Amino acid sequence: MNAPLPLKVTRDVAARAYDFVAKVSNEVAGKLAARLAEETQGEVLFSNADKGRYATDASIYQVMPVGVFVPRTSDEVKTALAICRDLNVPIVARGGGTSQCGQTVGAGLVIDHAKYVRNILNVDVEQRTAEVEPGIVLDHLNAALKKHGLWFPVDVSTSAQATLGGMAGNNSCGSRSIAYGNMVHNVLGLTAWRSDGGLLELGRMDAASGEARALGSYVKTLSDALLPELVAHWPKVMRRVAGYNLDIFNNQSEKPYTQDGSVNLAHLLVGSEGTLALTKSLKLRLAELPRSKVLGVVNFPTFYKAMDAAQHIVKIGDGTLTAVELVDRTMIELSLQNPVFAATVRSALIGQPEAILLVEFSGASKTELIPKIKQLVELMGELGLPGSVVEMIDDAAQKNLWEVRKAGLNIMMSLKGDGKPVSFIEDCAVPLEHLAEYTSALTEVFRKHGSKGTWYAHASVGTLHVRPILDMRREGAAKMRAIAEEASALVRHYKGAYSGEHGDGLCRGEWIGWQFGPKITQAFAQIKHHLDPLNLLSPQRMIDPPKMDDTTLMRFPPNYKVIPIKTALDWSAWNVQNNPVTEQTSTPGSGGDPANGFAKAVEMCNNNGHCRKFDAGTMCPSYRVTRDEKHLTRGRANTLRLALSGQLQGIKAEDAFTSEAVKDALDLCVGCKGCKRDCPTGVDMAKMKIEFLHHYKGKHGYTFKDKLIAYLPDYAPWASRFAPLLNLRDKLPGLAFLSEKLIGLSARRTLPQWKTKTFFNTPQATATRSEVLAATKPVVLFVDTFNGYFESENASAALKVLQAAGYTVHIASKAQPDGKSLCCGRTYLASGMVDKAKTKAREMVDALAPFAEKGIAIVGLEPSCLLTLRDEMLVMGLGAAAQTINGHALLLEEFLAREATAGKLGALKAALKPITQPILLHGHCHQKAFGAVSPIMDVLKLIPGAQPELIESSCCGMAGSFGYEASHYEVSMQMAELSLLPAVRQQPDAVVLADGTSCRHQIKDGAQREAIHVAVLLARQLR
């Protein structure tokens, strides 16, 4: 599936791998790549772009690895280890790379376990255990366990990305850790490769033998000798994840490692962050899936009161309490500003609270749990807050509120400008009785340093997340140090743990000595030396770590520079700076970006890895089928960032942006805009690809295929006259083959069929410009090239429906007629011809502005065309008129849904016949990106008896011309097979609806079913 890259060492070049890599890297790297390629079947990624993509994680750090290895089996990890041992190359183990402290960045061979080493080895339903390989993602494991009524309950927020190996590496903790504990409390056994190649098999100490027993005895001796030190220095809170778990023999935590007091040697490796051994498999303790949940939302007049109440709340519930999560005023405000979440948040509020706590109880039934909510109500009365609890019994309401809690963080992370919320003290854990004082004092520290923090998350266990806003390119590192020093003093004062959830890595390594004192730190070094005497595994991390504020290790060091670029699109909205206290941003264009805001838009990616997901939403289809970091929104953003800042080694800085390395990374981006909506920080890769193509094609030239696709709207009027001739391509044997060879259009595809009789050359009974401007129920129908020339029946159906609903319909046409139809410029944009697209867009503006200015809706049918008016046309320098049109451009279903809500569709409703056939709907990605799918569902419900079902799908894979191209055919079909085509096949009797012309084509090609536009179904149902 992976397109070959110059320095991706594929099988065929394995023999030449040494020369290949050594030329641009160094001799050791060359030997390493050559041997990996020879001795394994794994992916050997040594190009500078690949290394750059693995140089970062969700932290502020960046360190170039020597190379990247993606093993196909766990035995290949062992082989890689042996090669690294021979060559003395360090190893950095990696899962999803979502660590926040720099655990997965380092100057060694990065071994990515997430792509292939992800099997479930065994599930024992009776014993409630599962054995898994380290690369499996938590959500995927839980999806497989669901049918048994079980789950692995360490529910980290990154459950859709985090691998079990990574979770064990970091000793991760979920929102419900008060009930289920941390990772360490749920690991029963572990096998791992030592750096000498031996396999450690770790489980209960009392059953251990051989090497495991020897290891246990060694650590026990250390632990026993240090008992007074442990008692004096070891934090007693459950949320302590720093250092190695030396206290397994002398438990210091408020929650012991095991329920029966036994010692489990696997726990030694949990939280060791890949520094002791490489996990091969994990045996996990599973829990019963909670059958019922209820939520009490407590409203507090002050933040302090909320923090103070947590210590009392955790004592209620008789074992059913599973979460106490904080949402503070800033997050409440942010969520209230979001139209999607406002209603849900309001339903949880009583007045204007300064903070709310989400208190969850889980158990066998609601009946059992409702009294627990009553307990909560009583408790709040006793604490002087009667009437402060909103009771949420309904599952849907609870789910919506949890979504808001997550989204609040996302909105916070989307702050534009160089100041960003930085994670470095965001998981200090303090005993609950001190939580109120601790948070107040730390807020004061932020204020003193000219910053501000928003508080959220795990009040139940004293681990509140908070990220002060810092500008890491300027004074951020110094401020970070100063704040960390003061925070650590507070943590010590309140006897807490400095590292309470996210691990040590580069950010907190230096604080291990501070937390535990020299003797325990020395014991950690001895454990490291005992297990990894060669110091091969993530050296200089937990032992001898660098300073947290070493700017040479940072993604944005003080010498970070952006190469000037004259952009084709307007990126000035990103070219701003912000005030860390008020979060106000400066005027667009004032941010000082030499790339006119484009670089700052790219830098919005903070590497959180949210795009590595397979669940709901669209982002990111090319990753979903390839599982490659390169074909992931994050990988693309990193590639662009490295290019724009001249960090793609081996490529001249001024050539980097238009290099093949960037082209390769963007090649499989289908421009679905999934990331625009789903990425927490709004990274809009589809738009970035347009900007890139403009520069790349401008330099390297357009192919015939580019021109054939881009100029389609221009030649469509005359091409339609030669329809029978042009359609021969799909009829005469050999022509499709020829079109693949000569042009690059896949022979396995049919092409859209030209028609001689089109919507545009058929007389229509429609209103003139002046008639629609004077009408009482006016609407302007924008018929795009695809629906006008290839699928005229859609345009005719839309016209019929609008007229049946009583509207005076005008078909949009050019202000200066030239025989061609109006065009939004989409095909030009997709080919990178931004200047040509601007010409088209200007014609659109001239034609449509008079209607928009009068408040008349401009209705379109093809999502990718109509939504261009609401997206790209706003960044083409078209002035205020484009903004006005943006406010009135609607898809047919959006218009009808709006009018139905306003009670204007009585006539249409009365005219619709009932339907009995099932209806399956596939939303176009751009509809999803603009939240325009639910209006289709609303409109379909106007048809009596209609019970539409939405297919939970990502991009159909056709994406304009993408799927027609021979080089993309396979990927395109795989995208369609992810969920769309199986869903269509599963319901052979259903009417399949798809508003996108490419989606319909894909469904026809892949499932041999005729999908139709919603307009056609509505028209069919007219009496």
Ligand SMILES: Cc1cc2nc3c(=O)[nH]c(=O)nc-3n(C[C@H](O)[C@H](O)[C@H](O)COP(=O)(O)OP(=O)(O)OC[C@H]3O[C@@H](n4cnc5c(N)ncnc54)[C@H](O)[C@@H]3O)c2cc1C
């Ligand atoms: C937005 C956001 C929210 C988060 N929320 C939470 C949260 O709720 N709770 C929480 O605990 N954390 C959270 N994290 C941190 C992070 O997601 C978790 O620590 C997660 O479990 C890491 O999983 P991963 O697969 O990405 O691991 P990685 O980051 O890839 O690796 C984590 C560690 O494990 C090591 N490792 C990986 N594979 C192996 C192996 N096979 N053998 C040995 N070592 C290995 C790595 O070297 C590294 O030290 C969050 C992070 C982000 C960005």
Ligand code: SF4
């Ligand atoms: S592209 Fe968005 S979702 Fe992906 S890592 Fe970057 S910020 Fe996160």
Ligand code: SF4
């Ligand atoms: S536009 Fe679509 S394919 Fe491209 S990066 Fe974003 S989500 Fe992925």
